[in-house]
Amino acid sequence: MDFDVVVVGSGLVGASLALALKTAGLKLAVVEAQPPQPVAGAADWDNRVYAISPGSAAFLERCGVWRELDMARVSQVEAMRIVGDDDRSELHFSAYDAGLRELAFIVENRELQRVLWDALKRAQHVEVIAPAACKALTLAAEAAQLELGGGRMLHARLLIGADGADSWVRAQAAIEVEMRRYHQTAVVANFATTKPHRGTAYQWFRRDGVLALLPLPDARVSLVWSTTEEHAAQLLELAREELAAQVVAASHGMLGDLTMITPAAAFPLRLQRVRQLVMPRLALAGDAAHNVHPLAGQGVNLGFRDARELARVLLQRGAQTDCGDYHLLRRYERARREDIVATQFTTDLLQRLFNNEISWLAELRNFGLRLTNRRSQLKNLLVQHAVG
Ligand SMILES: Cc1cc2nc3c(=O)[nH]c(=O)nc-3n(C[C@H](O)[C@H](O)[C@H](O)COP(=O)(O)OP(=O)(O)OC[C@H]3O[C@@H](n4cnc5c(N)ncnc54)[C@H](O)[C@@H]3O)c2cc1C
Structure with a gap:
């Protein structure tokens, strides 16, 4: 096995999840299609900002960023x-x-991406593979197999799709998504x-x-x-x-x-709901797993709560447990269901109302x-x- 865990997507959620797994004793890789570029004129203000909850800030503190x-x-x-x-x-x-x-x-x-990316590049426990193009994904009983552009093949016990709202991983795994513009x-x-x-x-x-x-x-x-x-x-x-x-x-x-x-x-x-967050050897997190209206400023906070919970499940798995085991991943799915459904329901209801x-x-x-x-x-x- 090349890796225990491969995370596809080093956005805010994928990067923070990889950092939160520092002490999990897992061999990790993060695959990113478009690494963040240093911005010229960084004295300007980024027009994309987030309302980060104190809970998410505490999680990012534990990630060291x-x-x-x-x-x-x-x-x-x-x-x-x-x-x-x-x-x-x-x-x-x-x-x-x-x-x-x-x-x-x-x-x-921009500022959040910068600190997360710098921390990922410094982290000893993560191999960052970027820029990289994902070509094919196969989920077999023993491993997830990810083919990258150039022919490199990665094998992992667990593959995590943190590749955003238009998730390639989700599509490859044929996980159904209900979308409403x-x-x-x-x-x-x-x-x-x-x-x-x-x-x-x-x-x-x-x-x-x-x-x-x-x-x-x-x-x-x-x-x-x-x-x-x-x-x-x-x-x-x-x-x-x-x-x-x-x-x-x-x-x-x-x-x-x-x-x-x-x-x-x-x-x-748009509003996006997925039928399942996990399947054997695979888990989704962040916008790959849910997309909500920004009126409550909850999108990335939900994603950080996914990362926090998935990291907790993997950290507490016990040395003998396979980190891609379906029953283990179901613990993550069950723990996240209520928060995700409640946030989707409330933001959608307010928007409609x-x-x-x-x-x-x-x-x-x-x-x-x-x-x-x-x-x-x-x-x-x-x-x-x-x-x-
Ligand atoms: C206008 C607006 C305002 C918002 N305001 C807030 C707010 O105040 N508070 C809040 O909590 N949320 C807010 N959100 C929501 C927030 O932007 C998202 O929830 C958050 O960015 C999702 O992060 P992510 O890491 O899951 O996905 P993304 O940020 O989309 O990151 C996905 C990463 O995966 C990479 N990737 C994609 N495909 C591949 C591939 N095939 N191979 C490898 N890598 C790939 C991408 O390059 C990217 O780096 C807002 C959203 C909008 C639209």
Whole structure:
């Protein structure tokens, strides 16, 4: 056997999983098609940012990468303010009320990729094979066999697909995936503000979708505007000043005037569910295993929870246990099922509830926001799940 475990994909989930397996006593390889490239002009802000939960931050700390981040580029979310589409109904969360130091951290994608990639390259327990093209996968009783471009053949007791939403591994294993397009696009860009954000993340539920302004260090914010495909196309055609003006109007000038500091980018949105996370000799993690609407900022946090759980199962497997054993992998699948299904259900329900013109539903959703805001126990439950 060449390896005990081969991870395909060194995105945030695949890389963190490989690092979390440091003490598992396993021979590991990570296969990556497109290693991250150093970015020229890194003083600019990445327009792709994540709200990383304290639970995910603690996991990344255990992987040895959180402390490698440039903390001057990371901001803490101390409060959240969610506004309904009647512009009156609001839901507030505060770290202070929940007895926490912060609700989340806002971290640039580029910065996270950098620290994870550097740690992978340094790790003694991992062979990084990149750039590499996967050509064929065979799952036999004793081993998974992965053929790479150039003819190299890898044999592993366990193959992990962490290769994103369009997973090649998932397709090769013929794992069924149920996909529904939201017919929405997330428009992202960063702005300088004239009013301070005070560590608050803002979110407006609107008829066209959901607009979020996430705090970046100093007077800057990151926009994630999930809106209809047509509206997104219009926004992307606007000059910088015009797009800024649209965001000011949509956010009711909450943060004063905005100046765009990075170009806008767009991501099509979809819901994806898979029938199974594991089969003999194979497991899926991260976006390969689930894809959710970004309105709750949970996508990569779900993926980090997959990585954390799969690493735990493999670390606790016992020296004699084959790490690709189906019964062992089922433990991972069973442990992750509830969290994944609940997050898919909640984000999808919220998306449907607010993306709807029926008037009684409009009343109901805004009433729901106000009601939740008055129920401190319910708010605490929601916070505890989100900080997970
Ligand atoms: C607009 C937007 C905002 C978001 N905001 C948040 C947020 O605030 N918080 C949050 O938690 N989540 C957020 N998400 C979700 C988050 O982006 C994803 O969940 C996360 O990036 C998934 O990570 P991953 O490692 O599973 O997959 P990916 O990041 O897609 O990584 C997959 C890796 O596999 C590699 N790969 C692919 N195919 C192959 C192959 N055949 N062979 C070898 N390598 C391969 C790729 O090159 C890549 O490196 C957001 C998503 C969107 C669209």
